[in-house]
Amino acid sequence: MLAAKIPCKETVKVVEEKIPVPGKGEVLIKMKASALCRSDLHRYHGVAIFEETAEEANITPGHEPCGIVDKLGEGVTKVKVGDRVAIYLGLGCGTCPDCLRGDVMLCPEFKCIGFAVNGAHADYMTIPEENCLPLPAEMDFITGALSTDVGGTLYTACKEVGLNGTSTVVIIGCGPMGSGGILIAKGFGARIIAVDIDDKRLNLARELGADYTINSAKADPVATIRELSGGRGADAVIVTAGGNIPLNTALNSVRTKGQVALIAESNSATIDPSNQFLRKRVELKGCWYFNRADWEEIAGFIAEKKIGLHKISSNVFPISEAAKAFPLFDSGETQKVVFVWD
Numbered sequence: 001m002l003a004a005k006i007p008c009k010e011t012v013k014v015v016e017e018k019i020p021v022p023g024k025g026e027v028l029i030k031m032k033a034s035a036l037c038r039s040d041l042h043r044y045h046g047v048a049i050f051e052e053t054a055e056e057a058n059i060t061p062g063h064e065p066c067g068i069v070d071k072l073g074e075g076v077t078k079v080k081v082g083d084r085v086a087i088y089l090g091l092g093c094g095t096c097p098d099c100l101r102g103d104v105m106l107c108p109e110f111k112c113i114g115f116a117v118n119g120a121h122a123d124y125m126t127i128p129e130e131n132c133l134p135l136p137a138e139m140d141f142i143t144g145a146l147s148t149d150v151g152g153t154l155y156t157a158c159k160e161v162g163l164n165g166t167s168t169v170v171i172i173g174c175g176p177m178g179s180g181g182i183l184i185a186k187g188f189g190a191r192i193i194a195v196d197i198d199d200k201r202l203n204l205a206r207e208l209g210a211d212y213t214i215n216s217a218k219a220d221p222v223a224t225i226r227e228l229s230g231g232r233g234a235d236a237v238i239v240t241a242g243g244n245i246p247l248n249t250a251l252n253s254v255r256t257k258g259q260v261a262l263i264a265e266s267n268s269a270t271i272d273p274s275n276q277f278l279r280k281r282v283e284l285k286g287c288w289y290f291n292r293a294d295w296e297e298i299a300g301f302i303a304e305k306k307i308g309l310h311k312i313s314s315n316v317f318p319i320s321e322a323a324k325a326f327p328l329f330d331s332g333e334t335q336k337v338v339f340v341w342d
Helices: 038-044 097-101 141-146 149-160 176-187 199-208 221-228 244-253 273-278 292-304 319-330
Strands: 002-008 011-016 026-035 065-072 084-087 124-128 132-134 168-172 191-196 212-215 234-239 254-262 283-286 313-317 336-340
Touching (some): 038 319, 065 124, 065 141, 084 141, 141 149, 141 313, 141 336, 149 176, 149 234, 149 254, 168 176, 168 221, 176 191, 176 199, 176 234, 191 199, 199 212, 234 244, 244 254, 244 273, 313 319
Parallel strands (some): 254 283, 313 336
Antiparallel strands (some): 002 011, 026 065, 026 124, 065 084
16 A cells, blocks of 8 residues: 655655554554645654654654545444544543543543554554544545544534624634634634635635635734624634734634634743733633544534535645645645545
8 A cells, every 4th residue: 555654854755555454443444535734744844743753754644534444353343344434533541531521632641643653644544443433424535534623623613612693703814724614613603704814815715604804914903803893802713823923813802701712733822811811701712623422413513514624625636646745735825635545
């Protein structure tokens, strides 16, 4: 089989490997779609997100996969050969309170496919049967892959901040995560204000359903958001762009007793706790991935509401062209780049 590797900084090679054999409790997945993520680019640039990535140059990346169950390991009972599945990215201890609650990504022993173990940018991968997420019959494979990291995370964020048909939500950052957030928030019925510094991304945001767009390099986003919300501020803000400025924009533009969902990764930020939190009674929520038990609800929502997540897949490649796909995605000129198989 073919598998992509990142043997050294900013180098991608496609190699021939033996098809893995599923162990006890595992299944072999024949890949159908596997999306590139900004996290993959950290590995591409030689930056370790998780501790285990630092020395694992031979690990196949990829943690947003979708495929078909091809073989069963010993003792597998929850899936069968031929099942169409997306894959939950987290491996946990299985016994801690977080794992038992379904929040595997919060487990103290958390490991991520594509970082600690071989991931999905390959023709086949093995995974514990518990990580298989059944696809609705009407969901295609690209949508299935994008329904995990993008769809699941943004659905969780929208639910956490209580979006509904009366809500005004600001989405800061219109890359793949923010664009997916526009689609999901529109499914909740919210009025959406999209903020970015790239006019091309803002044009797409309008096509995806944003009611208003703000280029924060050309206009004061806080003042504009307050103007669009009758002077009060947004009910909620979802932050999908990293750094100090997006977070402060969110905290300054949300209304009193409003809610901010933080999705973007960032190592540091400077905020004003008294004026941005204490005296506004604002809630700031970290939204990283989704609870394993929520998948049926997430997938059902995406299917029932006909959420067009495929619209944020701007480029597709066969896995044999992984060396072209990574630098293209790294350019920032695309939305989601997805590896696909016939």
